[in-house]
Amino acid sequence: MSIARLTFVWSAASNFNRRYRMVIHTSDFESEEIRSLALFSSLDDARFSMLMRGAYVQNLPPMIDLITEGDKSDFLHVLISGSVELFANWNDHETTMAVLRPTSTFILAATIRQARYLMSARTLEKSRIVLVPSEDVSAMFDLAPDFARAVVTELAICYRANIMTTKNLKLRSSLERLANHLLAERKLAGDTQSFELGIEKRRLASSLGMTPENLSRAFRQLKPYGVAIDGSRVIIADPSDLEGLAKPADLIDEPCLK
């Protein structure tokens, strides 16, 4: 691997869409992180370099629009650090579809279909994102069978995650959704007694399909179940207590079953 050669480009497109672009001819650090993704790990060095040749990194501040629903898909996105919100609009309403954390890919389906985005995306924190041209992904799909399999696996995982989201929305009340979310976050944090929400409450509310006001009240409703809130820190006294209410289910909540 060669040493990183960085080029800095200011695109004056718009205030909301200014981009700090860094063309990488594969930086060592970046590559390791991207390579470790299931999607790319099957590629040999030569092919991985080939795929990264047309790719570039964006180093972005918070609240930058990455993509807008309705636009044509050009790049597969890979989130390396920071966090990204996927959201959608209709009739002056907006809803959070998902909040992504590293390391994950997004808009793979639109890339494959070469169709318009169904969702918009923006950074929530300072983030580092790799963009791989759609045609390169497509070409590699035909060239490397292992990569084809990795792509279809990745997509199947995303699909199943979405099915879980739909089940969550249709089968549970907002209080139950919150309770299960907290249990899932707790597990993610390593079953510690307290953990950070890691996301603004209003976005959490939207991603759970509720209003900020309702979320606030829902937190209080969870007090009898041993849930305490201190700013963005959540303390769960006894998880089994909360599980009685939440009734977590593998086929809705278990991320490894995606």
Add this chain to the structure above:
Amino acid sequence: MSIARLTFVWSAASNFNRRYRMVIHTSDFESEEIRSLALFSSLDDARFSMLMRGAYVQNLPPMIDLITEGDKSDFLHVLISGSVELFANWNDHETTMAVLRPTSTFILAATIRQARYLMSARTLEKSRIVLVPSEDVSAMFDLAPDFARAVVTELAICYRANIMTTKNLKLRSSLERLANHLLAERKLAGDTQSFELGIEKRRLASSLGMTPENLSRAFRQLKPYGVAIDGSRVIIADPSDLEGLAKPADLIDEPCLK
């Protein structure tokens, strides 16, 4: 193509799961219908036969459980005629996730991941379903690059359909969902003045995320917009009138954008 050789098998597994199996060494009629699917159309005759060798057809009465969520995925399912409901359960609640019509595949994602089903499925009408062993699909994926591409395309379509469902649920009221559903059905029927619902109202209600009672009232609320109901027949006087309420959007309602 050889003439169909049919074998009739009665599996006495359970009352709810009795199966009328017909092993097909490729019937002409069936094959044409399956071949015409985007998923299989890229395969040459030899490979298509190979894929169908281990497959068999089920000829099923209404209300037969096909798969149960949580079970391990064994077969890719293809609906040839009739209709199939995908549904999910949690905590004694049940919800309709989708109603499928010919010709379409289902549980492709579970097949690929070789994971447990996230949804259950049952026939709604007398239906004809082809089952292709998961390992055969998997083998053909590696063998035929065109098939691999067809699989990933099919999956991307399903993924995007699901994103649309989520947007529909989170961004619209139940009345708006119904209005848009009616407009979509009308278009599907060829923009005729009246059309059949083609599904029990209670299932329609569930698939729209509402109760049967609420659906009943929603229909009446649509009366001022020129919507009349006669049994399972819907008459829309002036679609543009209804569109004023529904505000249909490409990125939620347009099936071709999947």
Add this chain to the structure above:
DNA sequence: CGTCGAATTGACCGCGATCAAGGAAGGTGG
């Protein structure tokens, strides 16, 4: 004609949204 499930209708209630006001936290400039 009788039966059973589905659909409708009515009465009621609760979840969650909306509107409005009041804090708390963090950032900026004097």
Add this chain to the structure above:
DNA sequence: CCACCTTCCTTGATCGCGGTCAATTCGACG
């Protein structure tokens, strides 16, 4: 360092969408 602003969060009051329960009607089928 503090006054001020902005933004998010919280809390209260109220409203309406949609769910629940119950009774009735409708319709398919034997």
